[in-house]
Amino acid sequence: MKLTNEVVLSALSNITLPNEGKNIVDSGAVKNIQIFGTDVELDVEIKVPTLQYKKRVEVDCIKAIHDHAFEKSKVKVNLIINASEIKSQIKGVPIPGIKNIIAISSGKGGVGKSTVSANFAVGLVDLGYRVGVIDADIYGPSMHIMFGLQGQSPKTVMVDGKSKIKPLVSHGVKLLSIGFFAQSQQAVVWRGPMASKALNQLLWDTDWGELDFLVVDLPPGTGDIHLSLVQSIPLTGAVVVSTPQHIALADAKKGVNMFMMDSINVPVLGIVENMSYFTPRELPENKYYIFGKDGAKVLAEQLKIDFLAQIPLVQSVREASDAGRPAVLQGATPIARDYLNMTKKILSSIKKRNANFAPTKAVELTNSKGCSSK
Numbered sequence: 001m002k003l004t005n006e007v008v009l010s011a012l013s014n015i016t017l018p019n020e021g022k023n024i025v026d027s028g029a030v031k032n033i034q035i036f037g038t039d040v041e042l043d044v045e046i047k048v049p050t051l052q053y054k055k056r057v058e059v060d061c062i063k064a065i066h067d068h069a070f071e072k073s074k075v076k077v078n079l080i081i082n083a084s085e086i087k088s089q090i091k092g093v094p095i096p097g098i099k100n101i102i103a104i105s106s107g108k109g110g111v112g113k114s115t116v117s118a119n120f121a122v123g124l125v126d127l128g129y130r131v132g133v134i135d136a137d138i139y140g141p142s143m144h145i146m147f148g149l150q151g152q153s154p155k156t157v158m159v160d161g162k163s164k165i166k167p168l169v170s171h172g173v174k175l176l177s178i179g180f181f182a183q184s185q186q187a188v189v190w191r192g193p194m195a196s197k198a199l200n201q202l203l204w205d206t207d208w209g210e211l212d213f214l215v216v217d218l219p220p221g222t223g224d225i226h227l228s229l230v231q232s233i234p235l236t237g238a239v240v241v242s243t244p245q246h247i248a249l250a251d252a253k254k255g256v257n258m259f260m261m262d263s264i265n266v267p268v269l270g271i272v273e274n275m276s277y278f279t280p281r282e283l284p285e286n287k288y289y290i291f292g293k294d295g296a297k298v299l300a301e302q303l304k305i306d307f308l309a310q311i312p313l314v315q316s317v318r319e320a321s322d323a324g325r326p327a328v329l330q331g332a333t334p335i336a337r338d339y340l341n342m343t344k345k346i347l348s349s350i351k352k353r354n355a356n357f358a359p360t361k362a363v364e365l366t367n368s369k370g371c372s373s374k
Contacts, residue, residue, distance in 0.1 A: 003070055005033050008040055011068035015060045017046070024061075031080060040065055041076040054079050094359075095203060098132070098211045100236040100350060102269070103229060105259070107251025109140075109220035112274040113241040115321055116311070116342075117217040118146040119328040120239075123343030125172035126328065129212040132167060134202050135177030136229065137219040144179035147171065148324020153180050157207055164207040171329065174211070176202050199225055200232055221251075230264050234360040237269040237353050239308065239346060244273055244295030252296065256303055266360055269349040270306030271296045272342060275313040287312075306349050309342035311335075 013025045020027055024044065032043040046057055058077045065075050095101070104120065106113040114137065124131045135143035144150050147170035154176065157166045167174040178198060208214065216235075219225050229235070238259045242252035252271065259266040273296030277287040290313065300307035311317075314335045320327040328339035 003035050003038060003040065003073065005035065007069050008033050008035070008042070008065060011064045012042075012061060014064050014068060017057065017060075038070055038072065039074040039076075040069075041078070043078045043080055045080045047081075094234055095208065095214070097209060098214045100212065100354075101214045101216060101233055102346075102350070103216045103218055103235050103238040103259075103266070104241065105218045105226070105238055105255050106220045106241045107253070107255040108248055111220075111241050111243045111248055112311070113220065114142045114146065114217050115317060115326075116239075116241050116272050116274060117215055118143060118321070118326045119339040120343050120346060121173045121213075121215045122171050122326045123328045123340050124213055124215075124347075126340065127343065127347070130210060131172070132174040132208050132211045132214045133176070134199075134214065134216045135175070135179060136199050136202065136216050136225055138178050138198055138225060139219060141177045141179035143175060143217060144177045146321045146324060146326060147173065147175050149175065149177075150179070150324075159207050163205075165202075165205055166207050170324070171326065174208065176206055178202070199229065203232055221255075226258065230266060235266045236360065237267040237350060239269050239272060241272045241274055242296045242299070243275045244289070244292040246292065246295065248291075249295050249299050253299060253303070256305065267353050267357060268303075268305050269346060269353060270308040271300045271303075272308045272311065273297060274311045276310035278313040281315075306345070308345045308349065309338065311338055311342065 009025050009030065012030055013023045016023045017027075017029070020029075024030055029045050030042060031045055034041045042061065044057060044061060046053065057079060061077045062075045065073055102120075104113055104117040114135075117133065121131050121133045133143060133147075135141045137143075144152070147168075149168050149170055152168055154165050154168050156163050158164070165176065167176045168180070169175070216229065218229065240252050240255045240259075242248045256268050256271070258264065259268050273294075275291055276296075277289050277293070279285075279287055297307050297310070312335065314327070316330065316333070317327045317335060320330065326339075327333075327335050328343070330336040
């Protein structure tokens with residue numbers, strides 16, 4: 001059989017995607033077909049960018065062409081995300097049952113933002129609070145490792161007639177990460193709208209139950225995920241993590257300024273200085289300021305925001321993260337006390353913020369040049 005567009009379309013008409021009443025041809029999902037001899041390349045538009053959904057569509061298309069067109073055809077499926085569908089699903093209202101949502105951010109990667117997030121969350125549990133964590137670092141998830149849950153997958157439950165994801169629990173923290181859905185060696189290569197939709201699913205399609213705090217570990221920088229977050233939910237506040245060195249501080253300042261923009265207006269609870277100094281085990285009284293001294297502390301003073309903690313560079317923190325047991329659980333050790341004191345200082349900033357300011361409103365984009373608050 002000679003491969004033509006009509007033959008390929010006829011083969012693809014045997015596929016109906018989940019929650020779609022029509023097959024992918026009649027629904028208009030097939031946007032383009034190119035045929036090179038016996039090879040077929042096609043563009044298919046989808047509304048759900050999760051890895052499982054994308055894989056199912058790709059496999060179904062390949063199988064349909066092999067079964068109904070040409071068995072030995074080499075098929076390439078390009079999946080296009082429907083950006084307007086994603087935008088329509090942005091809610092911009094509080095998540096029922098969650099009292100406070102705290103974003104943990106950093107201007108650049110490699111400053112220990114996720115380590116701070118994990119220890120802050122477990123510190124809150126230690127203080128008696130109900131806590132959840134979203135690993136929103138879509139491109140480099142690590143929370144599933146820091147909580148010792150690699151290789152595990154969440155299940156779904158029915159809540160009020162709707163299927164919801166049930167987060168996994170470790171050290172008393174409810175956790176959801178894109179790392180549960182991507183294989184450990186699999187790169188997550190998504191355009192901005194796809195990543196934003198994935199974040200929206202983690203927020204809204206999850207059975208969080210009643211939480212005092214939902215901690216959102218953001219990717220580094222100031223990009224699509226950050227904007228999607230402030231559009232999707234009203235944040236209680238944001239914590240910015242930095243090292244003391246000048247390059248990191250310049251990026252941290254950009255991160256603070258992003259949240260403080262008039263069009264976004266998310267309260268910045270303060271700055272955590274990570275890797276502040278190094279103390280060797282054999283010289284416990286010595287402090288070596290490898291990345292500079294008091295840089296984030298000075299920045300906090302300049303920006304008139306709280307300085308929340310100085311966390312030293314300690315080998316046991318790395319070991320604890322790799323072992324899936326955050327360092328705040330290390331009992332009466334100096335580093336555990338540092339993280340618990342940090343948690344208490346952030347809590348104090350949250351209470352001060354809630355006492356003095358009205359709840360944050362989610363952001364609604366009005367045009368490509370700026371945004372306005374709802």
